[in-house]
Amino acid sequence: MVDHWVFVENLYNTTFTLFFFVLMCLMYYIGVKGYRAKNSYGGISSILCGICYLIFGYYNSVVGFFTYPWMGFMVWWIFIILVANLIFTTIIRVDIKKMRREADDGEVTKESILRKYIRRMTQENPYKDDIPFKMELIRKSFHLSGFLLVIAFFGFLSLPPLTSLVNDGIINLIQQLQPSYEVIWGSLSSYPFGLGSFQAVVEITMFALIGSLAFAIVSDIIRIVWGPEYSIFNFLTKSMLRNKEKNAAGPQIYIITGFIFSYMLYMAGIIHIFVFFAGILIACLSDATAAIIGKKYGKHKIVLRNEEVKSVEGFVAGVGLAYIIGFMLVGPVYALMGALVFFLTDYLPAVTADNILNPIFIPLGIQFLVFLLGLPIGWF
Numbered sequence: 001m002v003d004h005w006v007f008v009e010n011l012y013n014t015t016f017t018l019f020f021f022v023l024m025c026l027m028y029y030i031g032v033k034g035y036r037a038k039n040s041y042g043g044i045s046s047i048l049c050g051i052c053y054l055i056f057g058y059y060n061s062v063v064g065f066f067t068y069p070w071m072g073f074m075v076w077w078i079f080i081i082l083v084a085n086l087i088f089t090t091i092i093r094v095d096i097k098k099m100r101r102e103a104d105d106g107e108v109t110k111e112s113i114l115r116k117y118i119r120r121m122t123q124e125n126p127y128k129d130d131i132p133f134k135m136e137l138i139r140k141s142f143h144l145s146g147f148l149l150v151i152a153f154f155g156f157l158s159l160p161p162l163t164s165l166v167n168d169g170i171i172n173l174i175q176q177l178q179p180s181y182e183v184i185w186g187s188l189s190s191y192p193f194g195l196g197s198f199q200a201v202v203e204i205t206m207f208a209l210i211g212s213l214a215f216a217i218v219s220d221i222i223r224i225v226w227g228p229e230y231s232i233f234n235f236l237t238k239s240m241l242r243n244k245e246k247n248a249a250g251p252q253i254y255i256i257t258g259f260i261f262s263y264m265l266y267m268a269g270i271i272h273i274f275v276f277f278a279g280i281l282i283a284c285l286s287d288a289t290a291a292i293i294g295k296k297y298g299k300h301k302i303v304l305r306n307e308e309v310k311s312v313e314g315f316v317a318g319v320g321l322a323y324i325i326g327f328m329l330v331g332p333v334y335a336l337m338g339a340l341v342f343f344l345t346d347y348l349p350a351v352t353a354d355n356i357l358n359p360i361f362i363p364l365g366i367q368f369l370v371f372l373l374g375l376p377i378g379w380f
Contacts, residue, residue, distance in 0.1 A: 005186040012072040013064060019078055020057030023217065024050045030224050034247040042248020045353040049249060049257050059264060065210065066203050067192040069185040074207060078214050085218050088232040092118065121229035127246045146284035150277060153205050163204035167193050206263055213256045220250050251355045258283065258359030271367040274377050278329040279363030282322045282338050287346060287358060290318025319343050331378050334366050341365035
């Protein structure tokens with residue numbers, strides 16, 4: 001007879017695996033929809049995300065991203081996100097109906113922040129070819145998430161890793177709530193991590209990555225299928241969308257997916273942790289720097305193969321910073337590979353988003369060079 005808690009663990013793990021397979025199907029649908037709408041960039045990038053989710057689902061079913069009860073926590077987090085998005089879309093639908101009724105009756109009411117947002121999303125075209133510099137700064141600020149990952153995993157100066165603090169806080173909480181915890185999750189002794197556990201840092205960092213993906217992607221799928229006015233992520237970030245995001249996933253989906261893929265390779269023992277962080281920090285900071293410098297100071301334009309226009313100034317800033325980041329984390333030799341891969345994925349793209357290519361191929365490129373040369377990672 002199967003133990004009750006073993007059954008619960010398997011149920012949560014299967015549900016979590018199905019979550020990735022459902023995402024795979026939805027991203028394939030979105031990718032085909034975007035491709036047929038002549039957005040090959042967004043369509044192919046979305047399908048590539050779907051392939052990643054297929055790999056994530058397979059990895060979780062065979063190896064597992066989390067130990068119990070953390071995969072259960074993730075399933076509940078996904079459920080909460082779904083409910084929150086359902087509530088938000090319902091509020092938007094009700095408000096839209098009220099606005100139409102008031103317009104028909106000739107009523108004039110003071111507009112709330114929510115109604116201003118609805119009018120901007122429905123009466124103007126939210127998808128633009130080019131966006132203002134200020135909005136570019138807001139969009140690129142998302143790339144600072146790379147710093148948050150560093151603090152989550154390593155901490156900062158006297159601050160221990162944030163994930164370690166979270167684990168210690170969870171342990172203290174469940175000790176205080178022991179009877180309730182044991183009813184829902186099983187024996188307190190089965191909790192897998194102790195105070196200051198390094199494995200807790202590893203798994204909770206992945207929890208933060210996948211939890212962020214779940215929050216962003218559910219909202220983004222709603223944006224694509226129902227309309228941008230129904231996206232809670234779009235409302236919270238006040239983002240201005242680009243044409244290549246129409247009928248396709250947004251850049252935040254690509255970059256988080258790339259993070260998860262590379263971090264999964266670290267968890268599987270394929271790449272070194274410093275290689276992972278060198279890759280994602282180059283992907284985050286070099287890309288953002290290149291875009292901001294190019295938009296603000298770019299005078300000498302370059303037309304890429306996909307007809308996107310960038311600048312020499314942005315190119316120099318991005319590649320230069322890529323080498324500096326690599327130099328600090330993996331050493332001067334491997335930094336050359338990081339800068340080279342960044343150049344290839346960011347400035348010679350075909351029809352795929354560099355936001356997903358950079359965080360995957362930069363760590364893989366550096367690790368491949370480590371395998372070939374066998375030199376120590378870091379300064380030497």
